[in-house]
Amino acid sequence: SRTKRARKPRPCDLRKLVLKVSELGLGYESDEEMVLKYCSGRCTAHRQNYDLTMRHMVQTAFHNQRRDKVSSGPCCRPTAFEEALTFLDNRSRYHIIQNVSAKNCGCV
Amino acid sequence: MILINIISLLLLLGACVSESETGPPGWREPPDCVRASELCNQNSQCSSRYRIMRQCLSGGDKERSAMLASRECQGALEVLQESPLYDCRCKRGMKKELQCLQNFWSIHMGLTEGEEFYETSPYEPIHFSEEFRHASIISDSSLSKLSPCSEAGKPCNPCLDAAKACNLNETCKRLRFAYNSICSKATPPQSSVANQEPCSRKRCQKALRQFFERVSWELSYPLLFCSCPDQACAERRRRTIVPSCSHQERHRPSCLELRHTCRSDALCRSRLADFHTNCQVTPHTATSCPHDNYHGCLMSYVGLIGSDVTPNYSDNSPSNISISLWCSCRGGGQQEAQCEAFHRDFTHNTCLKNAILSFGYGAEGGGASVTELPSTFLGPAQPPVISKPAPSLHAIKPMDSACVFSTCANLQDGGQKCVSSEEFECEESLLARESMGSQDLAGPRSGGGGGKSPPGLQLCVGVLVLPALRRLSLL
Numbered sequence: 001s002r003t004k005r006a007r008k009p010r011p012c013d014l015r016k017l018v019l020k021v022s023e024l025g026l027g028y029e030s031d032e033e034m035v036l037k038y039c040s041g042r043c044t045a046h047r048q049n050y051d052l053t054m055r056h057m058v059q060t061a062f063h064n065q066r067r068d069k070v071s072s073g074p075c076c077r078p079t080a081f082e083e084a085l086t087f088l089d090n091r092s093r094y095h096i097i098q099n100v101s102a103k104n105c106g107c108v
Numbered sequence: 109m110i111l112i113n114i115i116s117l118l119l120l121l122g123a124c125v126s127e128s129e130t131g132p133p134g135w136r137e138p139p140d141c142v143r144a145s146e147l148c149n150q151n152s153q154c155s156s157r158y159r160i161m162r163q164c165l166s167g168g169d170k171e172r173s174a175m176l177a178s179r180e181c182q183g184a185l186e187v188l189q190e191s192p193l194y195d196c197r198c199k200r201g202m203k204k205e206l207q208c209l210q211n212f213w214s215i216h217m218g219l220t221e222g223e224e225f226y227e228t229s230p231y232e233p234i235h236f237s238e239e240f241r242h243a244s245i246i247s248d249s250s251l252s253k254l255s256p257c258s259e260a261g262k263p264c265n266p267c268l269d270a271a272k273a274c275n276l277n278e279t280c281k282r283l284r285f286a287y288n289s290i291c292s293k294a295t296p297p298q299s300s301v302a303n304q305e306p307c308s309r310k311r312c313q314k315a316l317r318q319f320f321e322r323v324s325w326e327l328s329y330p331l332l333f334c335s336c337p338d339q340a341c342a343e344r345r346r347r348t349i350v351p352s353c354s355h356q357e358r359h360r361p362s363c364l365e366l367r368h369t370c371r372s373d374a375l376c377r378s379r380l381a382d383f384h385t386n387c388q389v390t391p392h393t394a395t396s397c398p399h400d401n402y403h404g405c406l407m408s409y410v411g412l413i414g415s416d417v418t419p420n421y422s423d424n425s426p427s428n429i430s431i432s433l434w435c436s437c438r439g440g441g442q443q444e445a446q447c448e449a450f451h452r453d454f455t456h457n458t459c460l461k462n463a464i465l466s467f468g469y470g471a472e473g474g475g476a477s478v479t480e481l482p483s484t485f486l487g488p489a490q491p492p493v494i495s496k497p498a499p500s501l502h503a504i505k506p507m508d509s510a511c512v513f514s515t516c517a518n519l520q521d522g523g524q525k526c527v528s529s530e531e532f533e534c535e536e537s538l539l540a541r542e543s544m545g546s547q548d549l550a551g552p553r554s555g556g557g558g559g560k561s562p563p564g565l566q567l568c569v570g571v572l573v574l575p576a577l578r579r580l581s582l583l
Contacts, residue, residue, distance in 0.1 A: 018276070031265070033272040085281070086288035088271070092343045094292035094350065096285075 012041035012076035014105050021087050024100060030089040036101055037082060043074040043107035078102035141211035141230070142204050144196035154191045157184040158214075165217055188215050197232045198378070200411070201321050209374040225449070229385035230378045234404035264337050266468065267344045270330035280327045287315035291350035307353035316354055317414035329406065332413075335468030336426040343424040349413055355420040356434050363435035363451045364443055369416045376415040382408040389459050395466075397459035405463040419454050429461050 016037050021030040055072040062068050082101040088094055139147065148154040164181035165172060175181055188194060193215050198208035212230040274280040291312035320328055332349070336342040349355065361369075370376040386397075386404040393400045412419055422432040432455050437447035454460070 018272075031268055032275065033268075034275045083282065084285060084289070085275075086285045086292075087275075088344055088347060090340070092340075092347050094288055094347075096289055 009042045009044070011045065012039060012043050012105055012107050014038070014102060015040050021089075021097075024097075026097065026100070028087075028089055028095060028097070029091075030087050030095075032087040034085055034087065034101075037103070039076045039078050039102050039105035041076050041105075043076050046074045046107035048074075074107035076105055077108055078104065079106040079108065080104045138195045138197050138232075139192050140202065141193065141196040141198055141208045144192040145211045147192045148188075151191075153187065154193075157187040158191075158193070160184040161188055162214055165214060185215075198230050200231055200407075206375060209378045213374055213377065225446075226384045226388070227377070227381040229382040229408075231382045231385075234386060234401060234407055265341045265344070267331065267334040267336060267341050267348075270327075270334050271344075274323075274327050274331060277323075277327055280323045283315075283319040283323055287312065287319050288350060290315045291353040307350075309353060309357075312350065312353045313414040313418065315414075316349055316418075320410050320413055325407075325410075329410070329467060332410065333406065333464050333467040335465070338426055339424050342421070342426040346421040346424050349418070349420060351420045354414065355418050361435050362439075362447060363433060363437050364447045366417055366433060366435045367450055373416065376417060379408070379411040379415050380417055383412055384453065387457060387460050387463075388453070389457055395459065395462050397463060402463040402466055405459055406467060409460060409463075422455075429464055431455065431457070431460060431464075 014037050016035050018033055018035055021028050021032050021034060024036070051073045054070045058070060058072060062070070080103040081099040082103045084096045084098040085100065086094055086096050145158070148158050160180060161184045164175045164178070164184065167175055176185075193211065196212060198205060198212060202208060209230055216228060216230070274284055291307055332345070334341070334345055336345055367380070370380050386401065386408040388398060389396050390398055395402065397405050409419065417433055419431050419433055422430045433451060435451065437444055437451055
């Protein structure tokens with residue numbers, strides 16, 4: 001049953017990761033560790049007619065006439081961010097980072 | 109099965125709660141001063157004298173002593189000494205704490221006329237609790253097992269571990285952010301110049317008080333009393349309370365002036381009296397602390413943070429701990445001795461130093477405590493103090509660990525879920541990932557980071573379980 005569950009795609013939800021502030025890629029040098037919450041998972045269940053049409057358009061009409069890029073389905077994205085995080089960098093200065101950690105996720 | 113587990117957990121916690129709640133046998137709790145003043149107001153004689161007493165104390169410093177000497181005020185004081193107001197106390201962090209403290213001083217200020225060097229603490233005595241033994245669980249087992257200090261070759265920074273433990277706890281993270289953002293001229297990445305506003309000292313100190321009142325000490329004390337192998341770590345420790353805003357000022361007042369400011373505020377005055385009660389160096393105990401109670405001293409020290417007499421580490425020396433207030437005694441004239449004596453209770457306090465060292469070092473505390481002559485101001489010459497950490501700090505019984513469980517179940521569940529990575533439905537997010545050149549977020553680190561239970565999050569939350577126990581007994 002374990003392998004079956006592993007294969008089944010999970011729906012869009014909030015996930016957590018513990019990592020150092022310097023690993024966020026924002027240019028801060030701090031070994032302080034934090035929880036990064038992010039959104040991941042499938043949004044298949046949230047497809048609208050719009051998405052089905054767009055997928056079709058990419059394959060037919062857009063493909064021939066335009067080079068427009070459209071997403072062919074709703075994206076699993078943060079719908080709200082956690083309040084800002086403060087930390088001390090490795091030179092003992094305080095910083096604030098905003099909108100880095102997701103609070104809620106949605107298929108939008 | 110789950111129910112049985114829950115019940116057995118509650119029973120274990122019940123044992124933990126009852127152990128820490130019971131005071132010494134035969135000791136009756138004095139009423140709190142809010143309740144005491146209510147009781148007094150029910151009695152017509154008491155309430156009229158209480159009203160008189162408040163008038164006696166309402167004037168300024170000079171008027172007050174003249175007023176207090178009057179027959180009317182003395183008479184009122186005499187009656188009130190027989191009332192429940194006389195021996196009432198307040199609880200730390202209680203509802204209406206400020207009102208309670210004001211009630212306490214409304215009679216005790218009249219008793220001492222505010223002239224005493226050390227005043228009675230309005231707070232209940234801190235019991236020789238089982239609680240502090242749990243501190244050694246944090247510092248001895250959880251942290252040191254998981255901290256990089258135990259691994260050879262990796263940098264060791266217990267203060268960093270304490271920050272991590274705080275970041276992993278929602279309440280701690282939120283309140284740490286709250287005081288940091290108010291106290292520091294923290295720079296948001298983009299609008300660093302535009303948004304810079306000078307810190308508001310009062311708001312900063314209030315946010316600090318809230319942090320230390322609402323965050324459990326298992327998470328807040330390690331930030332403040334972590335042990336440090338190097339200067340970088342000690343500098344982090346020194347900056348915990350954002351001293352540039354909360355501790356330092358442009359002007360360095362005289363220490364007596366500072367004390368006077370503090371005494372005119374009921375909260376600050378109470379915290380100061382509590383510090384003197386619990387951290388006063390005594391030659392009668394092995395640790396130099398009253399009743400060898402390290403926890404009592406640390407608690408009353410923390411109580412001062414966010415008050416007018418906010419103490420802090422005076423430098424970033426890792427091993428030689430030196431605490432001070434932002435004040436000086438130079439040019440104090442006649443009162444210089446009194447001024448020095450006041451400040452020395454912070455700068456040369458063996459009890460406080462031993463308590464801090466013992467907290468930070470846990471089991472190794474034995475090698476780290478200070479031996480120092482206590483302040484000579486306090487009367488007769490005292491013999492050098494043989495310092496050793498309280499035995500209770502290091503004796504961990506199996507019972508103690510039974511009280512420990514994680515309050516962070518959500519986080520751990522979430523963490524485990526992070527391990528598997530999923531395909532994205534969105535093309536754009538796939539593109540974005542490529543362009544950033546970053547690794548899959550749920551990639552290599554998640555196994556180690558997300559799944560493991562974070563250190564320092566194991567708490568004894570006995571208090572929270574009490575209502576649950578009550579509900580259980582109702583069934």
